[in-house]
Amino acid sequence: xxxxxxxxxAHTNKGxxxxxxDDRLIAYIRAHGEGCWRSLPKAAGLLRCGxxxxxxxxxxxxxDLKRGNFTEDEDELIIKLHSLLxxxxxxxxxxxxxxxxxxxxxxxxxxxxxxxxxxxxxxTTHRPINEPPSSAAASQEDAKTISFSNATNSSKIDGGxxxxxxxxxxxxxxxxxxxxQNQEVLKTGTTSSTLCFACSLGIQxxxxxxxxxxxxxxxxxxxxxxGVLDYRRLEMK
DNA sequence: AAATCCTCCAACCGCCCAGAC
DNA sequence: TGTCTGGGCGGTTGGAGGATT
Numbered sequence: 189x190x191x192x193x194x195x196x197x198a199h200t201n202k203g204x205x206x207x208x209x210d211d212r213l214i215a216y217i218r219a220h221g222e223g224c225w226r227s228l229p230k231a232a233g234l235l236r237c238g239x240x241x242x243x244x245x246x247x248x249x250x251x252d253l254k255r256g257n258f259t260e261d262e263d264e265l266i267i268k269l270h271s272l273l274x275x276x277x278x279x280x281x282x283x284x285x286x287x288x289x290x291x292x293x294x295x296x297x298x299x300x301x302x303x304x305x306x307x308x309x310x311x312t313t314h315r316p317i318n319e320p321p322s323s324a325a326a327s328q329e330d331a332k333t334i335s336f337s338n339a340t341n342s343s344k345i346d347g348g349x350x351x352x353x354x355x356x357x358x359x360x361x362x363x364x365x366x367x368x369q370n371q372e373v374l375k376t377g378t379t380s381s382t383l384c385f386a387c388s389l390g391i392q393x394x395x396x397x398x399x400x401x402x403x404x405x406x407x408x409x410x411x412x413x414x415g416v417l418d419y420r421r422l423e424m425k
Numbered sequence: 426a427a428a429t430c431c432t433c434c435a436a437c438c439g440c441c442c443a444g445a446c
Numbered sequence: 447t448g449t450c451t452g453g454g455c456g457g458t459t460g461g462a463g464g465a466t467t
Contacts, residue, residue, distance in 0.1 A: 204435075204461090226452060242453075243436065278455060293456075294434050
């Protein structure tokens with residue numbers, strides 16, 4: 189099978205962008221907006237692949253980008269979101285105005301990963317390093333369902349081991365407990381529909397969607413539509 | 426001063442998905 | 447229904463520049 193290449197590679201530049209190329213791209217997008225990336229290079233007089241133009245614009249030239257160091261708050265938010273979303277850099281970037289997925293991905297790999305390791309936390313599972321594999325695997329399974337169940341025991345105890353006191357990373361994603369659902373009913377006087385994991389992340393109608401009901405009476409966690417899932421107990425320390 | 430190592434990040438690659446036909 | 451195309455995403459790489467030997 190295979191696919192046709194996205195552009196004629198023989199006649200395209202590669203590697204670092206020059207100032208002139210940047211200027212051309214900026215001028216074109218200012219004049220015409222972001223349109224068809226495939227045809228943009230030719231229209232703008234650039235010997236670049238459309239994908240390359242898109243990447244350059246999104247990651248570097250966009251006027252709303254926030255350049256410079258990440259703040260502590262941004263660090264912690266990225267960690268929280270990564271524990272929830274995994275390597276969904278675009279979703280994480282969506283919660284950090286002015287930051288791009290590529291920038292966050294790079295920052296994660298160069299800084300935060302190391303930071304977590306130095307805290308004794310596995311950057312992949314967000315569990316303490318040296319935790320027995322079985323329970324680590326179990327925690328990965330838990331991540332299929334959403335609920336942050338640890339608000340009450342934030343800094344303590346996972347199998348008797350004390351966790352990092354300044355960061356609550358024991359995030360669980362699981363359906364709301366029956367008790368909690370009942371509380372919802374009591375509060376609202378209605379029962380809520382159940383959303384699948386895909387929908388809980390705001391990607392309704394995806395192939396992973398397994399929702400029974402389409403009524404969405406949820407609320408917005410960090411901008412993600414969450415249905416009845418228990419995001420409210422996510423705490424930033 | 427030169428060689429080597431390390432870190433960081435811009436950019437590329439290949440795959441996936443949704444929409445058009 | 448199947449195929450094609452363009453956009454988007456995550457993983458990976460290459461090279462520039464700084465640190466160390």
